[in-house]
Amino acid sequence: MDVSDRPGPIQRVRRIWTFRELLVNLTRKELKIKYKNSALGFVWSLLNPMLYLVVFYLVFTYFIPASIPYFPIFLLSGLLPYNLFSAGLGGGTTSIVGNAGLVGKVWFPREILPLASIGAAVVHFGLQLAVLTGALVVFRYQPAWSYLPLLVPALVTLLVLLAALAMTLAAVNVYARDTQHLLELVLLAWFWMTPIVYPYAQVREKIGDWALLNPLTPVVLAMQRAIWGSHVVTIGVTNKTPKQLTALPDVGQWWYLRNLGVLFVISVGLLFFAFWVFGRLEDNLSENI
Amino acid sequence: MNASIEIDNVSKHFKLNHARADSLKERVINLRRKTTHEEFWALRDVTIHVNSGETVGLLGHNGSGKSTLLKCVAGIMRPTSGTIRKRGRTAALLELGSGFHGDLTGRENIYMNGSILGLSRVDIDRIFDDIVDFSEIEDFIDNQVKHYSSGMAARLGFAVAVNVDPEILLVDEVLSVGDEAFQRKCLDRIKQFQRDGRTILLVTHAVDLVRQICDRAAVLDHGNLVAFGAPGEAALAFREHLRKKGAEVPHDLNDPTLLRNLEVEIRGAQVVYPRPESAYIHPSDPVQIRVDYLAPERVDDIVFSIAIFDQDGKMLIGTNSDLMGDDPGSIDGEGTCIFEFDRFPVLDGVYLVHLGIHSHDGGVVYDQREGQETVVVLSEGRDVGLVHFPVRAHIEARATPISG
Numbered sequence: 001m002d003v004s005d006r007p008g009p010i011q012r013v014r015r016i017w018t019f020r021e022l023l024v025n026l027t028r029k030e031l032k033i034k035y036k037n038s039a040l041g042f043v044w045s046l047l048n049p050m051l052y053l054v055v056f057y058l059v060f061t062y063f064i065p066a067s068i069p070y071f072p073i074f075l076l077s078g079l080l081p082y083n084l085f086s087a088g089l090g091g092g093t094t095s096i097v098g099n100a101g102l103v104g105k106v107w108f109p110r111e112i113l114p115l116a117s118i119g120a121a122v123v124h125f126g127l128q129l130a131v132l133t134g135a136l137v138v139f140r141y142q143p144a145w146s147y148l149p150l151l152v153p154a155l156v157t158l159l160v161l162l163a164a165l166a167m168t169l170a171a172v173n174v175y176a177r178d179t180q181h182l183l184e185l186v187l188l189a190w191f192w193m194t195p196i197v198y199p200y201a202q203v204r205e206k207i208g209d210w211a212l213l214n215p216l217t218p219v220v221l222a223m224q225r226a227i228w229g230s231h232v233v234t235i236g237v238t239n240k241t242p243k244q245l246t247a248l249p250d251v252g253q254w255w256y257l258r259n260l261g262v263l264f265v266i267s268v269g270l271l272f273f274a275f276w277v278f279g280r281l282e283d284n285l286s287e288n289i
Numbered sequence: 290m291n292a293s294i295e296i297d298n299v300s301k302h303f304k305l306n307h308a309r310a311d312s313l314k315e316r317v318i319n320l321r322r323k324t325t326h327e328e329f330w331a332l333r334d335v336t337i338h339v340n341s342g343e344t345v346g347l348l349g350h351n352g353s354g355k356s357t358l359l360k361c362v363a364g365i366m367r368p369t370s371g372t373i374r375k376r377g378r379t380a381a382l383l384e385l386g387s388g389f390h391g392d393l394t395g396r397e398n399i400y401m402n403g404s405i406l407g408l409s410r411v412d413i414d415r416i417f418d419d420i421v422d423f424s425e426i427e428d429f430i431d432n433q434v435k436h437y438s439s440g441m442a443a444r445l446g447f448a449v450a451v452n453v454d455p456e457i458l459l460v461d462e463v464l465s466v467g468d469e470a471f472q473r474k475c476l477d478r479i480k481q482f483q484r485d486g487r488t489i490l491l492v493t494h495a496v497d498l499v500r501q502i503c504d505r506a507a508v509l510d511h512g513n514l515v516a517f518g519a520p521g522e523a524a525l526a527f528r529e530h531l532r533k534k535g536a537e538v539p540h541d542l543n544d545p546t547l548l549r550n551l552e553v554e555i556r557g558a559q560v561v562y563p564r565p566e567s568a569y570i571h572p573s574d575p576v577q578i579r580v581d582y583l584a585p586e587r588v589d590d591i592v593f594s595i596a597i598f599d600q601d602g603k604m605l606i607g608t609n610s611d612l613m614g615d616d617p618g619s620i621d622g623e624g625t626c627i628f629e630f631d632r633f634p635v636l637d638g639v640y641l642v643h644l645g646i647h648s649h650d651g652g653v654v655y656d657q658r659e660g661q662e663t664v665v666v667l668s669e670g671r672d673v674g675l676v677h678f679p680v681r682a683h684i685e686a687r688a689t690p691i692s693g
Contacts, residue, residue, distance in 0.1 A: 003364040004299070004373040022404035029390060029401065036392050106381065106388040107364035108405050283367050286360070287303060 003107075006279040009272050015109045023112050027119030030091070034120070045124050049076060049131040067234045068199060068247065073141055076132045077227040078196035078220040081158055084125040085216060086187045091117030092166025093173050093180050100289045110285065111278055114166040118159065132227070144229040147222075150256050154222040157264045161215055164270035171281035174288055194220055199233050199247035215266070218259035224248055225256055293488060294339040294362060294457060299371035301332040301357055301512075331357040332368070333512045341376075342486040344479075346499040346520065348527045349509035355492045356461055358509065359383065362490060363459050377456030377488065380406055382447065384461065391435030395426060395445055398434050402449045416452045423474075424448035444471055451478050458482060461492040476502070496524045496637055497673055521667075528569070528639050528665050553588055553620065553646045553655035556581040558662050560642065569665040570633055572677035576664060578628040580644055587621040588655070595628050596643040598660065599675070605635065611649060633666055634677040640664045 007015065016023070035041040053072050060066040068074050092114035096103060099113055136143060173179040194216045195203055203211040211217055225248050233247045249255060304327075332354045339345045349355040360366040362373055363381040388405055389398045399420055403413035421427055424444040426437070434442060450458070460479070479502060482489060493499060499506045499520050506523035508516040508530065516526035561577040562570055570576050580593060594609035610617065610626065617626075633640075641660035647653060668677060 002372065002374050003362065004368050004371060006367075018407055019404070021409050022401075022407075025401045025404045029393060029397075032397075033390075033392050101390075102388055102405075104365065105383050106405050107379075108407075283369075284304075285367075286365050 006282070009275040012109065012111065012275050012279075016111065016115065019109055019112055022108055023116055023119060026112060026116035027123065030116055030120040031123055042127065045127045046131055049080070049128040052076065052079065053131065053135055069231045069233075070139070070141060070228065073132075073135065073139070074199075074224060074228045074247075075197060076128075076135070077224040078194070080125060080128050080132060081154070081219050081223050082191060082194060082196055082216065083128065084121050085158060085162060086191070087124060088118040088121035088162045089166050089169065090180075090183060090187065091121060092162070093169040093183055095166075096170045096174055096285070097177065097180075097289065103289055104286050110171075110282060111167050111275075114170040115163060118162055118166055121162075122159070136227070142229075143227045144225060147226040147229075147253055147256070150222040150226045150253060150260070153257060153260045153264070154219045154226075157260050157267060158219045160264065160271055161267040164267060164274040167271075167274040167278050171278045171285070174285055175281065190214075190216065196220060199235075200224075200249070201233065201245040201247050202235050204249070205235060205243075205245070212259055215263055218256070218263050221248060222256045222260060293341045293376050294337075294490060295372075295374040296335060296337045296339075296358070296362065297372045297374075299332055299335045299358070299361060299368045299373060300330060301354075301361060301366065302328065302369040303331050304328050330512050332361070332509075334371070335509070335512075335514045337507050337514065337517060339488055339490055341488055342483075343504045344483055344489040344491065344502055346503035346506035346523070347490065347492045347509060348494065348496065348499060348506055348523060350494060350530070352511070353509040354512040355509045356383075357512075359459055359461050359490065359492050375457060378407070378454070379457040379459060380450045380453055380455035381459040382450045382461065383459070384446075389434050389442060389446065392433060394433055395430040395437070398445070399449055402446075403453060406449075406453045406455070408453060416454075420445075420448045420452045423452060423478075440468060440471070447471075447475055447478075451475075451482070455487070457488045457490070459490050462494075496527060500524060500637065500671060501673055524637065525569070525667065528667075550653060551656055552586070552653075553582055553584045553591065555644060555646060555656045555658050556583050556623070558642070558644055558658060560662050560664055569667045572634050572636065572666060572668055573632055573679075576630045576633050578630070578642060578644075578662065578664075580626045580628070580646075581623070582620070582626065582646060582656075583623050584620045587619055589619040590648040590653070591617055591620055591655070592647055592649055593617075593626040593628075594645040594647065596645075597664070598641045598643065599635075599638055600641075605640065609645075633664060634679075635666055636668045636672055636674055636677050638666055640666065 031042075035044060038044065040047075053076060056072045056075055060071040095113040095117045096110060102108075103110065103113075135141070169179055169183065194214055195211070200211065200217070200221055230246055230248055230250050232244055235243045235245050335354075335358060337345070337358075347355040347358060357366065359381075360383065361368050362375065363379065363383065365381075365383070388402050390401065393401065399417060400410065400413050403416075404410075421430055424441075424447075426441050426445060429437065429441065434445075437445070458479075479489065483502070491498075491503065503520050505518060506516075506520045507514055508523050508527045510530050515530065516523050558581065559579045561579060562568055563574050563576065578595065580595075582593075592609045592611045594607070596607035597605045599605060640663060642662040642664060643657070643659045644662075645657040646655040647657075648655075
């Protein structure tokens with residue numbers, strides 16, 4: 001094995017596969033550390049979306065009647081993939097700096113670290129999805145069964161995109177520690193620029209399908225369409241001429257799949273770019289940490 | 290087993306920023322100011338080939354680049370130029386207990402560490418008991434590692450590394466930690482590895498260890514490979530470098546830690562080896578240490594003292610002219626005090642000479658000189674330890690065999 005050269009993308013993927021056991025262990029470690037010395041442990045991960053569910057149900061049923069029907073379901077459908085993205089990217093960005101002890105002392109493919117952060121975020125996502133499923137059962141809410149398979153390509157695409165961004169930022173953050181702080185702001189802005197608390201129809205009214213340029217949008221839309229379904233909402237309540245529109249484009253599964261497909265291809269391209277950047281930044285990684 | 294390490298023309302360049310600009314803001318602010326950074330080569334064009342089944346030692350003082358080289362071989366650092374090729378599964382012990390996470394239990398850390406070395410859960414299950422046995426911490430295996438003593442963590446680290454069945458073992462100074470019994474156990478395991486034909490690259494500054502277990506040794510100095518050969522040769526080259534380094538240390542007259550009134554001044558000191566062509570002695574050789582002094586005015590109360598220290602700062606002998614029953618009475622002007630050693634019965638090492646001139650009660654120190662001269666001892670045998678005891682072994686066979 002040549003340890004002095006930069007490995008190519010294919011070799012990197014192969015190495016990650018060899019070290020899958022480490023990926024699992026690091027993921028487990030991350031989860032364990034997060035809830036160390038806490039009595040409730042994983043329950044905390046469940047409580048977060050539960051609280052969202054209860055609060056939004058109360059607020060938008062009794063205090064500010066929302067124009068979106070079944071608002072808590074709508075919100076969680078979009079919030080969950082965003083949470084996955086934000087937790088994975090946030091954790092991934094600090095993963096190399098945060099594991100300085102490991103990076104300076106032992107060798108393993110460094111990209112395992114951001115990937116393990118994503119792994120931990122996926123586990124949380126699973127727990128939150130369980131809460132959402134529970135809510136569907138409790139409210140006797142039927143998801144859009146024919147759209148449900150969209151969840152798979154949506155998640156796969158999101159994970160590829162997440163891996164590409166997290167790897168790049170993890171390496172950049174070693175050299176410029178401001179990255180992690182800047183990211184917090186960017187993620188906050190990103191949340192409000194993604195149709196999570198408001199329906200896509202509202203953005204589409206203003207700028208058309210250009211809104212799909214936000215890479216989170218196709219994923220969020222697929223989730224919302226599959227779980228929340230399609231309902232008519234009133235847009236522009238404060239205007240003189242409010243409109244009745246379907247919240248999500250009602251043009252069949254293919255439209256959603258096409259969006260995800262385009263995003264997937266771009267994400268794979270980004271992933272190769274991330275491998276390249278990571279390889280370059282890796283040259284002086286352990287002495288800069 | 291055919292594991293080997295090929296290090297070819299490896300250089301590593303470091304850029305040390307004096308004030309690290311770690312954030313974008315600092316970078317932007319410092320954009321126009323010329324950043325002050327120090328650049329240096331931690332390794333320069335180093336070529337070392339370690340053959341399959343060979344144990345090679347890397348000798349060098351602090352900052353010689355030996356640990357950087359080991360990190361490059363381990364893959365932790367990437368050389369700026371040159372290539373490193375390894376054949377065989379590698380386990381690196383750069384610091385015992387490295388890669389352990391304090392919040393995880395010993396058991397969890399074993400699995401974590403094993404997977405860092407590329408093992409699967411099943412692989413680790415198989416060697417788990419061996420690891421625990423070797424580390425001798427059965428009772429604490431389910432406690433968090435942060436509650437372990439450093440010795441316990443070190444034991445666990447070594448236990449994992451040697452039980453994962455590596456073909457190449459990289460070791461950095463780790464044999465210097467832990468209690469003596471454990472050190473011996475580690476050494477035994479390393480010797481077992483050698484018998485198994487595994488390849489070992491070992492970083493150390495302990496010349497004894499190199500002579501004891503290495504097939505060959507390399508000496509690094511300021512990133513350059515200055516010697517690579519048989520352990521004895523390398524050990525000698527290492528000593529030469531230490532000696533030169535010692536000689537370069539300027540005598541700082543303004544050193545405030547030295548209380549000297551200079552009524553008598555040490556003008557110079559010299560170690561006189563019996564063979565002028567070689568700057569070392571064997572333990573059975575005589576050696577002279579000459580101290581040239583100058584007393585501008587007559588001094589009546591005077592004692593010359595000498596002490597020999599080893600590298601760890603342990604005093605081997607401290608004596609003076611008074612104790613040896615030689616009172617010079619009074620001195621005036623220039624002269625030389627000669628300490629004659631009939632033998633120097635210590636094993637391999639560079640020994641530091643402390644010299645002093647003071648009054649009988651020690652209340653007045655005229656001058657002193659600490660560790661500027663060294664005595665280099667090279668023992669002919671392969672004995673280990675500190676003292677060169679003249680010892681022989683006789684085997685007396687009984688006239689009539691007991692069996693048969």
